Amino acid sequence: MYCIPGKFYLDPWGKVDYAVISHAHADHARWGMKHYLCVDDSKAIIKHRIGKDISIESLPYGIEKSINGVKLSFHPAGHIIGSAQIRLEYKGHVTVFTGDYKTNPDNLTIPFQSIKCHTFITESTFGLPLYHWQDDSVIQQQMQNWVLNNQQQNKTSVFVGYSLGKSQRIMSLLDGCAPMFVHNSIYQLNQVIRNSGIKLPKADLWQAATNKNDIQNNIVIVPPALLGSHMIKRIPNAAIALCSGWMQVRGHRRWQAVDAGFVVSDHADWNGLISAVKATEAEQVYVTHGYQETFARYLNGIGIAASEVKTEYGTNEDTDTTETEIPKTA
């Protein structure tokens, strides 16, 4: 996505000179840009994932920077730590690019902030009326009950979620329930996040050498790449749970032979998407990655001018491509 007057790109896939990044997931923040601009909370994570030596600058949420006459600012998107909507103003016309966002509040991220604009570019990962998230307190209850139930059966609770975002969310939902262990990729990220001044619940490093007795009956959080691996088989009496918005649909829950599926998503649900769009009062909506065709058609049907834009951002929140593509910087 290119800003013509500003001469910069938003979350680009090709290698460009000036990239403005909405958040640090690998399908949005990619390797090989000459210069990066992001929000303060994302800077350390992007450097951790892409490289220490990249040219990168950051802004606090809400502070404007002018680039070639375009006023640019970042605003909380509620998706993961350091996720931002990008607001662009040029000659009085305001455009907002959401990246990924979540409207339901959680305990971890700065809640999504609605911004009035003329043009709104929204994601649509869960752009079907099937998807309705429950409050975090309800999901938290379900997850903690599951852990307690596992403990009674002498089982270790293993949660699967991608390392940036979902893992910290799981940690926060399970805080105080039982001692937590995390896979190295998550552990490293946690360190980076803590170093940038954000508080996370305690979670110890889990590795091949960790004593089985330490983790037995407790909680282990692993990235999706570990499903079915030898490493996961070492966990004593493991009961495995997937955490993802897709878990709302039975077919997805049953696809992978796991013991439980919890509907924990970092994206907006159907009502979240619609309320976000309406709140912007935008004249024109562009719908990107997800059910863009469906969501755009629906918006047009309710009198909001919308069209779809094809992008290559991932729509599967289960797979954060970083895990497979750029592990060397970890």
Place this chain on the structure above:
Amino acid sequence: MKQFAALIQQLELTNKTNAKIEALVHYFSIATDKDKLWLIALFTGKRPKRPIKTSLMKEWCLEITQLPEWLFLESYSAVGDLGETLSLLLPPPENDSNQSLHEVMQDLKRLNNFSEEEKKSYLLNAWNSFETHQRFLLNKLIGGSFRVGVSKKLLVNALSKYSGIESNQLMHSIIGNWTVNDITFEELIQGNHINYDNSKPYPFCLAYALDKPAEELGEVDYWQIEYKWDGIRGQLIKRNNAVFIWSRGEELVTKQFPELVEAVQNLPDSFVLDGEILAMKDAAVLQFNDLQKRLNRKNVSKALMAEVPVNFRIYDVLEWNGEDLRQQPLAQRQSHIQSIIKPEYTSVISQSMSLIVKSWDEVKQLRNDARNQNSEGLMLKLKQSPYHTGRIKGDWWKWKVDPLSIDAVLIYAQKGSGRRSAYYTDYTFAVRDGDQLVTVAKAYSGLTNDEIKEVSKFVTKNATEKFGPVRTVKPELVFEIAFEGIALSNRHKSGVALRFPRIARWRKDKPVSEIDDIDSVKLLIAAKS
């Protein structure tokens, strides 16, 4: 419904047999007798008449949610199950019902006599009283059966573990004639109802595929060698002058084969035969393709019976004059067949002859020739073997001919249903026809989950057209398709029909230019006859 919903959730999430049995045993130990009976009824396909049409359910859901119909259909295609789509689209319930499975089923039965308005008010209230998962189950209970990966065998094993009663007897009990209202749970598992049940079949004895060189089975003389016929395995039962035909899927198919029933009516009482229902004309076995025309029809016309006559090929005798023969050796059981075969009925009832061989080499030759007999291979049965219950290793082996195979390219893909709805799992393949492509087969199995994900990704990126849920895909991925048989067919555009097609492997090494063409595929028909 809460206990029932918890059980289903456990059954769905695991693919470990023991965990499923554990979940069922737990349910049997906490549920009321009526609930247990309903569970058994539902899992054995005894479900009441559908009280509400799904089209009405959809209409009412649209009324409540105010969603446009196209969006409903998009959602349906993402979920792959109507009952689940409804349950997810509806707003969260305002009430919390504690109705049991039994109470819900009684309500549903009563609905049959209700007016449409009354049905609507019942359902809207029920939708508003159950959380999403229970609501989904309610919709399934109304709309039809649902698959949770629990076979009758698994159910019986759990019942047996719970009650201590032998599983064979339980299998008889649960597939016999009973309804929830005329039996107690205790009577059902004790089998009080099955003694006077003329129709009860025996569990089929099944064979494993031969997994070692035939020579290792020992002396060829100890073995009875037969063709393995490719029809409908069935049990033909005559007791007290009543005739029943059960299919292997434990379904009563008596009405589909009137000529068999007529012939058996004229034979002396009483017996239970194991055999294969085959399409046969002029003493030659026809293809399964032909037999299919006879299946699942409400009315069988004279013309159809003349076009595709069926024959019951007897493999075994399980019961004779009321005596259960299953523990006798095979040879002894089969001695009764001769008194069943009557010259005037040989076109309808015949014996699957054992083949005369002197060595394993001769057996191999017969196997190589099996396809010419429209047989799918050989059965090797120990002459001394009893008629086992279920699949037991050692006494019986099936030794199928090697499958045929072709290389074809993926051209259409569709998301599966149920647990497969997350990915494109249903594929259509084509071979070359001049400079065009022509579809030859659909296949749904043979890939690993990881491969399915990879293909799904390709489909998403390379879909060129959309027909409802079907995506046209750039013809690029080549697969080896294996199948059991091939026949000319004028119902198929390609002119051929494949039997049991499945994906043998993904030929990542082959470009689309190297797939087979339709003429070479047709040569496979010529080659075998």
